[in-house]
Amino acid sequence: MQVDFYHLTQVPLERALPQIAEKVLATGGRLVIVAGEAAQRVKLDQLLWSYAPESFLPHGHSGGEDDSRQPVLIAETPDAANGARHIALVDGVWREEALGFDRAFHFFDEERIGEARLAWKGLADREGVKRNYWKQNDAGRWEKAA
Template identity: 45%
Template sequence: MRVDFYQLSRDPAELVVPLIARASKGAGEKLLVVAADAAQLAAIDRSLWETLPEAFLAHGYADAPHAERQPLLLSHDCEAANGAKFIALADGQWREEAQNFERVFLIFGDDRLADARQCWVMLGKLDGVERRFWKQDGGKWREGP
């Protein structure tokens, strides 16, 4: 399992998720996007329509009909009705169920920094977990220590 930690400094998760979704699609993978807050999921839904209009990303909600057909699924929990192997935890909250995915994107802001650090340490104690840390530097992402 690979876990990518994305520390937000400039853009909110709503603008980062479409980039991760596009990269996942480019890798031929389905993605599950998880957030506990319905308003955040709605903002991500809107952003998927508006952020990259030239590269529309088909998506839907986990509780909607035909969820299993969606390449990108928005949900409140870690159940991948679409068979996704990649998961984006858009609200910065680690969920143990994420360990069932091949790749995890933990997207967090300053308000979740302490939680992300604890998660980094916890995952470092597990066998077979590759961790990477990314931070926004202006308009670009750079890999950190």
Template identity: 50%
Template sequence: MARVDFYHLTRDSAEAALAMLAGKALGAGQRMMVVSADPAQRSAISRRLWEAPGFLANGEAGGEDDARQPVLIGDAPGAANAAAIVALADGQWRDEALDFDRALLLFNEATIADARSCWRALGQQEKVERHYWSQDSSGRWREGP
């Protein structure tokens, strides 16, 4: 069964949320693939991860060291680093995300309509477990509407 977590970005940027999420994943001994179609966003994510407390090592997909990267950042899902988790940072769902154990769809007000459509579509699939996360006014993530 695949798990899909929907992260509604109401306060933090995708880059800030990913620093927290990647930190938790790496702390649990897991690897992550981060996907965005936007090259500027991929660069911003990489910088934010390197600047995070204790820094979170990462690399751009397509390099010689893909397999060694704890966080791999690219424009399409792929598990060249043996990642179990994929984070879709640009709010665009890709069906290949279901090939991972866990998919994180980060979306904001600009991509909320697509996220809602995706929620409904994935609800029709028996082997998908969905979770919705939102931020409270202090920036803490909580599950549920």
């Protein structure tokens, strides 16, 4: 199981998340995106429809009739009703349930850096967990820092 920590400093979540989602879908994978606040989930829904003029990411909100058919599912909790093996935690809150997926993307900003550090340390000795820490350079590109 792989956990990728993404420290958002230059590029906001609104630009970083669609890139990750596109890569997951390009490999035939499915993704569940978790955000605790309803307002953030509404914004994510709008984002995935309109982040680029020439495309959109097919998705739905958890709790609908077609959850199992959605390539990307936006949810309040880490339940993959769409059968996703990838999870994106986008509200800066680490959830242990993410360890039940093949790959977790943990996005956080400066407000949540302390919590992210605790999660990083907490996963250090977990068997079968590979951690990566990605930070943004001045140009906004991702660089592996650990």
